[in-house]
Amino acid sequence: MKNLLHSPGFKKLNSLHFVIAILFITTLYVTVCNLAFAPGSFFYVSNYTVSLLGKYLCYALLALAVDLVWGYCGILSLGHGAFFALGGYAMGMYLMRQIGDRGVYGNPDLPDFMVFLNWTELPWYWAGSDNVLFMVLLVFAGPGLLAYIFGTMAFRSRVSGVYLSIITQAMTYALMLSFFRNEMGFGGNNGLTDFKEIFGFSLQSPDTKLALFVATAVALAFGYAVSHFIVNSKMGRVVTAIRDAEDRVRFVGYKPQHYKVWIFVVSAMLAGLAGALYVPQVGMINPGEFSPLNSIEIVIWVAIGGRGTLYGAIIGAVVVSYAKTRFTAIMPEVWLFGLGGLFVLVTLLLPKGIAGLFASVLNKLDPPTQPANEPQAPSTTATTAAESKS
Amino acid sequence: MLRIFSLLVFSCMSWFALAENAPATESNTQFETLLAQLPSTKLSKMAPLVDKIAAQPSPQVPELLQHLMEGELYYLKAANELVYAQPNQQQTYDLTSVLKTEALAPVSIYALKKIRTNNRIRGQIRDLLANMYLSNSSPAVRLQAIKQLLDNPSKTGITSITRLIKTEQEKEIRELMSVVLLIEQLEKGQTAEKLAAISQLEGRLEPTVKNALVKELKKLSASQDLSISQDKSELHKALTRAIGQMEQDGDFYQLLDYLFFGLSMGSVLLLAAIGLTITFGVMGVINMAHGEMMMLGAYTTYVIQQTFPNLIEYSLLMAVPAAFLVSGLVGVLIERGVIRFLKGRPLETLLATFGISLILQQLVRTVFSPLNRQVEAPQWMSGSLEINPIFSLTYNRLYIIIFALMVFFSLLMILKKSSLGLHVRAVSQNRDMARALSIKSSWVDAITFGLGSGVAGIAGVALSQLTNVGPNLGQDYIIDSFLVVVFGGVGSLWGTLVAAMTLGTFNKFLEPSMGPVLANIIVLVGLVLFIQKRPKGLFPQKGRSAE
Numbered sequence: 001m002k003n004l005l006h007s008p009g010f011k012k013l014n015s016l017h018f019v020i021a022i023l024f025i026t027t028l029y030v031t032v033c034n035l036a037f038a039p040g041s042f043f044y045v046s047n048y049t050v051s052l053l054g055k056y057l058c059y060a061l062l063a064l065a066v067d068l069v070w071g072y073c074g075i076l077s078l079g080h081g082a083f084f085a086l087g088g089y090a091m092g093m094y095l096m097r098q099i100g101d102r103g104v105y106g107n108p109d110l111p112d113f114m115v116f117l118n119w120t121e122l123p124w125y126w127a128g129s130d131n132v133l134f135m136v137l138l139v140f141a142g143p144g145l146l147a148y149i150f151g152t153m154a155f156r157s158r159v160s161g162v163y164l165s166i167i168t169q170a171m172t173y174a175l176m177l178s179f180f181r182n183e184m185g186f187g188g189n190n191g192l193t194d195f196k197e198i199f200g201f202s203l204q205s206p207d208t209k210l211a212l213f214v215a216t217a218v219a220l221a222f223g224y225a226v227s228h229f230i231v232n233s234k235m236g237r238v239v240t241a242i243r244d245a246e247d248r249v250r251f252v253g254y255k256p257q258h259y260k261v262w263i264f265v266v267s268a269m270l271a272g273l274a275g276a277l278y279v280p281q282v283g284m285i286n287p288g289e290f291s292p293l294n295s296i297e298i299v300i301w302v303a304i305g306g307r308g309t310l311y312g313a314i315i316g317a318v319v320v321s322y323a324k325t326r327f328t329a330i331m332p333e334v335w336l337f338g339l340g341g342l343f344v345l346v347t348l349l350l351p352k353g354i355a356g357l358f359a360s361v362l363n364k365l366d367p368p369t370q371p372a373n374e375p376q377a378p379s380t381t382a383t384t385a386a387e388s389k390s
Numbered sequence: 391m392l393r394i395f396s397l398l399v400f401s402c403m404s405w406f407a408l409a410e411n412a413p414a415t416e417s418n419t420q421f422e423t424l425l426a427q428l429p430s431t432k433l434s435k436m437a438p439l440v441d442k443i444a445a446q447p448s449p450q451v452p453e454l455l456q457h458l459m460e461g462e463l464y465y466l467k468a469a470n471e472l473v474y475a476q477p478n479q480q481q482t483y484d485l486t487s488v489l490k491t492e493a494l495a496p497v498s499i500y501a502l503k504k505i506r507t508n509n510r511i512r513g514q515i516r517d518l519l520a521n522m523y524l525s526n527s528s529p530a531v532r533l534q535a536i537k538q539l540l541d542n543p544s545k546t547g548i549t550s551i552t553r554l555i556k557t558e559q560e561k562e563i564r565e566l567m568s569v570v571l572l573i574e575q576l577e578k579g580q581t582a583e584k585l586a587a588i589s590q591l592e593g594r595l596e597p598t599v600k601n602a603l604v605k606e607l608k609k610l611s612a613s614q615d616l617s618i619s620q621d622k623s624e625l626h627k628a629l630t631r632a633i634g635q636m637e638q639d640g641d642f643y644q645l646l647d648y649l650f651f652g653l654s655m656g657s658v659l660l661l662a663a664i665g666l667t668i669t670f671g672v673m674g675v676i677n678m679a680h681g682e683m684m685m686l687g688a689y690t691t692y693v694i695q696q697t698f699p700n701l702i703e704y705s706l707l708m709a710v711p712a713a714f715l716v717s718g719l720v721g722v723l724i725e726r727g728v729i730r731f732l733k734g735r736p737l738e739t740l741l742a743t744f745g746i747s748l749i750l751q752q753l754v755r756t757v758f759s760p761l762n763r764q765v766e767a768p769q770w771m772s773g774s775l776e777i778n779p780i781f782s783l784t785y786n787r788l789y790i791i792i793f794a795l796m797v798f799f800s801l802l803m804i805l806k807k808s809s810l811g812l813h814v815r816a817v818s819q820n821r822d823m824a825r826a827l828s829i830k831s832s833w834v835d836a837i838t839f840g841l842g843s844g845v846a847g848i849a850g851v852a853l854s855q856l857t858n859v860g861p862n863l864g865q866d867y868i869i870d871s872f873l874v875v876v877f878g879g880v881g882s883l884w885g886t887l888v889a890a891m892t893l894g895t896f897n898k899f900l901e902p903s904m905g906p907v908l909a910n911i912i913v914l915v916g917l918v919l920f921i922q923k924r925p926k927g928l929f930p931q932k933g934r935s936a937e
Contacts, residue, residue: 102783154922162736177907302838336752347741
């Protein structure tokens with residue numbers, strides 16, 4: 001082990017390589033085992049597991065997005081669920097139009113819920129929703145635009161810390177209320193559902209599910225690469241500096257709000273992408289995704305995994321989601337005790353999360369001789385100094 | 391509506407009548423003989439019989455006539471007996487014996503024969519009843535009767551009013567009586583009389599008066615010779631003016647109504663947010679479990695009602711201190727167990743307290759089941775305070791406003807006048823300096839957190855009267871509470887008061903035109919925009935602790 005850690009080849013590697021390697025191996029394993037082995041075989045990976053893993057990877061991408069703003073820029077967004085849901089709705093609109101005349105009412109132009117509400121034509125904002133390119137554009141532009149407007153206003157007037165957290169929460173709450181309205185034109189209470197196919201492939205078929213899982217893995221790898229590149233670039237350094245001492249960055253001559261808006265928008269787009277991949281895999285999107293509770297849960301994943309380390313966010317999302325799936329299946333009444341307890345314990349005992357635990361174990365094996373290639377997890381003292389002002 | 395009214399009158403009436411004197415035996419037998427004739431009497435002979443029955447001194451008379459008028463008087467074929475019958479859920483009829491007033495087993499419609507009436511007889515009964523009630527010895531019954539008569543006047547009613555108004559002692563009843571007469575005068579009188587009536591009716595708020603005026607105006611506009619007669623144009627002018635005045639008054643009271651509703655909603659927000667102001671503003675702790683403290687308070691009310699089922703009237707009074715203690719203790723425990731280890735890391739307290747809130751919710755679900763629990767409202771909370779015919783204040787909302795203000799001012803007093811308050815303020819302004827002056831800051835923190843949580847518990851008692859008590863109660867209020875605190879300026883009690891009342895009123899004024907959801911959205915968006923303008927809220931904290 002020590003020899004491996006000290007080999008020159010290993011030292012050149014960074015977390016990006018590891019994450020992509022692990023993702024690649026997982027995807028390959030799952031694909032091969034799902035396709036090559038018969039059900040009942042020891043190696044067989046069931047279709048259910050595939051779609052579950054796909055869901056986890058969506059969550060991981062979402063957690064990554066939150067970690068980018070919270071872990072590296074100190075913006076605790078309690079509204080990232082809104083960006084996720086907006087991306088989801090963009091995809092949902094496209095899938096809705098793919099149903100065509102196979103809906104309950106058989107109307108080739110209007111989705112079922114609009115027929116049900118006696119609408120005669122598509123609202124203007126649904127125009128073009130049956131076009132794949134337009135959908136892809138909307139997946140990024142919807143959350144990005146909201147993040148841009150919201151971020152510009154909030155960061156220009158230097159809303160920060162707790163205040164920012166609370167108004168992001170208000171933002172997602174207001175969106176939830178709006179999307180619950182039937183007049184909004186997004187299916188109200190029920191949201192968008194009954195999807196049939198995506199790009200012409202049936203959503204029910206196991207092959208499509210597998211393909212979606214692979215696509216999600218690729219998206220996560222892409223998201224990780226983007227985030228990794230950002231935090232290691234010069235811009236990323238400024239962003240980290242803003243997290244630790246915004247005033248000093250301003251005094252040096254930077255405009256922190258520009259950096260903040262920029263990273264907020266990128267993060268929102270990643271969250272939107274996660275939402276867009278999530279919707280075809282679970283088969284529905286409804287306003288519940290906007291609920292502030294969901295957004296807080298994302299923050300929980302990041303905190304448990306370890307904020308300020310990109311891979312930590314992925315670990316947190318996957319571990320907590322997996323625990324949730326297991327616990328809610330075995331003993332549902334214990335789950336909230338477990339999650340709540342986990343949460344209290346992690347904040348008290350593991351301020352750097354699972355990734356922090358990881359790092360300290362590695363450090364014991366191999367005391368660092370030089371700063372690691374990737375940014376350090378935020379030191380508690382620096383964070384304290386930055387946050388206690390607000 | 392009318393039916394409910396009449397039953398109310400009737401129940402008042404029979405109670406007073408029974409209290410007055412025991413019925414004489416002789417007249418009772420006469421009454422019974424008359425009753426026995428009811429089933430066999432033809433419709434054409436009914437009127438004199440009803441008159442005879444009405445003339446009986448028996449206390450059952452009004453009740454009987456009331457039921458007869460409403461078509462609920464039946465003849466039970468088998469038992470040869472008169473009964474009141476009402477259809478129930480099981481497609482049969484519930485019976486009450488007319489004379490014995492005891493419950494009988496429900497029967498199907500085939501066992502019954504209805505005592506039939508027609509419109510003429512119903513009108514006759516209505517007049518007879520109006521007469522009886524109007525000359526009743528109890529002012530309450532008379533008031534009810536005159537109010538009912540105001541809503542749909544009748545000829546006999548008016549004759550009896552003309553007779554009774556001279557002897558009426560109560561000012562309010564006399565006024566209402568004169569209003570009835572004035573409306574009559576407005577409808578039937580000559581132009582001069584009409585003008586006089588209008589001038590006297592001006593300033594009244596009863597909807598009936600307005601209807602009569604509007605009807606008269608329509609009648610006048612319909613007639614052709616408006617331009618010719620000067621009287622008529624004058625009448626037209628007077629009517630328009632009086633109606634305009636009434637509409638203006640109506641708008642004014644509508645405004646007051648919205649304001650009242652808004653303030654009561656603001657009070658709920660105030661109660662929910664004020665504990666948070668203390669923990670958030672003074673200690674810098676974002677307590678996501680604040681909502682669950684309210685939930686605990688609400689459940690405490692429920693438990694107290696379950697423990698003392700005979701003391702529902704006093705349960706709220708007992709629940710207030712109990713809820714304060716329960717939530718306060720839990721608060722102290724949370725502070726000692728978790729929060730003190732997270733000093734100066736406000737965002738992490740958010741996460742930890744969120745974990746606690748999940749645990750508390752699940753705890754309540756495990757102990758009390760995930761279903762909502764019903765908390766009963768005591769008698770004194772129901773009903774309303776009637777200011778005038780178109781404006782009344784419901785007691786439960788009124789009490790909430792008063793209660794919220796009481797909590798607010800006691801908290802203000804504690805923080806401003808007591809030594810504890812002094813310590814709390816000292817610690818919040820400069821922890822190190824306070825410690826140097828031998829204030830036990832950790833002890834102050836625990837007490838402050840307990841105080842904030844305790845107040846949340848009290849808020850929960852109030853909420854239990856307004857909404858369902860369930861495990862999600864806290865969740866529904868936590869976002870609003872945070873917004874109120876942030877809007878008002880963190881740590882400022884007065885800011886919280888102003889913010890809560892502003893948000894509540896704003897919401898209620900928007901609601902009629904936009905619907906509750908859109909109103910809520912607009913308020914939220916408005917708040918987000920406001921925070922951009924004033925990032926530190928309405929009343930930003932000053933001093934060293936401020937940035």
